[in-house]
Amino acid sequence: GxxxxxxxxxxxxxxxxxxxxxxxxxxxxxxTMFWYRQFPKQSLMLMATSNxxxxxxxxxxxxxxxxxxxxxxxxxxxxxVTSAHPEDSSFYICSAEPxxxxxxxxxxxxxxxxTVL
Amino acid sequence: QKxxxxxxxxxxxxxxxxxxxxxxxxxxxxxxxxxxxxxxGKSPELIMSIYSNGDKEDGRFTAQLNKASxxxxxxxRDSQPSDSATYLCAVNVYSGGGADGLTFGKGTHLxxxx
Numbered sequence: 044g045x046x047x048x049x050x051x052x053x054x055x056x057x058x059x060x061x062x063x064x065x066x067x068x069x070x071x072x073x074x075t076m077f078w079y080r081q082f083p084k085q086s087l088m089l090m091a092t093s094n095x096x097x098x099x100x101x102x103x104x105x106x107x108x109x110x111x112x113x114x115x116x117x118x119x120x121x122x123x124v125t126s127a128h129p130e131d132s133s134f135y136i137c138s139a140e141p142x143x144x145x146x147x148x149x150x151x152x153x154x155x156x157x158t159v160l
Numbered sequence: 161q162k163x164x165x166x167x168x169x170x171x172x173x174x175x176x177x178x179x180x181x182x183x184x185x186x187x188x189x190x191x192x193x194x195x196x197x198x199x200x201g202k203s204p205e206l207i208m209s210i211y212s213n214g215d216k217e218d219g220r221f222t223a224q225l226n227k228a229s230x231x232x233x234x235x236x237r238d239s240q241p242s243d244s245a246t247y248l249c250a251v252n253v254y255s256g257g258g259a260d261g262l263t264f265g266k267g268t269h270l271x272x273x274x
Contacts, residue, residue: 049203052185077232085247086266087204138204148194149262 045141046070049152052113056127057160064155072117073139077149078110081134093120093137098135127159166252166265174273179236181268183249186230192252193225198246198267200258207247208234239272246270 046069056062066076076093091112092100099112111123124131134156138149163186173179181195191245194210210216210223210232222235232251238244246267253261 084266086164087264089262122274148206151205154203156201 045139045150047073047137047139047150049137049155051117051155052153054158055160057157058128059126061125062127062157063121064135064137064157065124066120066139066152068141070141071139071141073120073141074117076114076120076137078112078120078122078135079138081136081154087136090122095120095123102134103138108137123158127157129159132157132159133139141142164249164263164265165265166244166247166249166268168266168267170221170271171268172271172273173239175239175241177222177239177241179243179270181234181236181247181249181270183232183234183251183265184230185232185249185251185253186262187251188227188230190227190230190251190253193223194250195223195232195234195252196220196248197245200246207220221268236270241272241274244270244272 046090048067048069054062062119065126074095078090079087080090081087089102092104093112093114095117096115101107114120134154136151165184195208196244198204208221208223210225213225213227216223220237224233246269248267249265250262
């Protein structure tokens, strides 16, 4: 099946620093990738849609200047959490739709657990 | 506000029995429906997708959809301890069907008792 790889799986950083998370589609090209955030015992919340070669589309309430998304190639999207604060600590998960299955069938990366001290 | 509702559980089922997971959604225009399994500390993985009313079977899993009642369910037959996880219901609320229209429920925590 389709594989989406995410790195790093865990990161701990100090408040005020920036953290970059990478998401790669390993065996397919993804013109669109999706970034989700999940707090403990909560559902997945879509943060933004990453579009190759163009600006990301952010969901309401998500600060685009704080969560920088770059989708420079068909296999790589990055999410940078700038000036991270403890409230940004969460599980960040990227996903992509390979197009081999039905529309809406997402394959997820392993997730990145961010802890901001 | 488009919503997807699930009982958070935990739902406890003895090994070998049938586990029944339920999900309701608010948008009558929803077109596609998905069940994802998420183990603790891991990311979700797709289990089933269903698009038309009725049942869809895949191995031990059966998805059931009733659009009139705005209800989708997942049955797991011959439950195994390895099925213990949180099951997320996801509904596509955009008529275009693109994945950016997916809304996830909070998930049902399923425990299979050996």
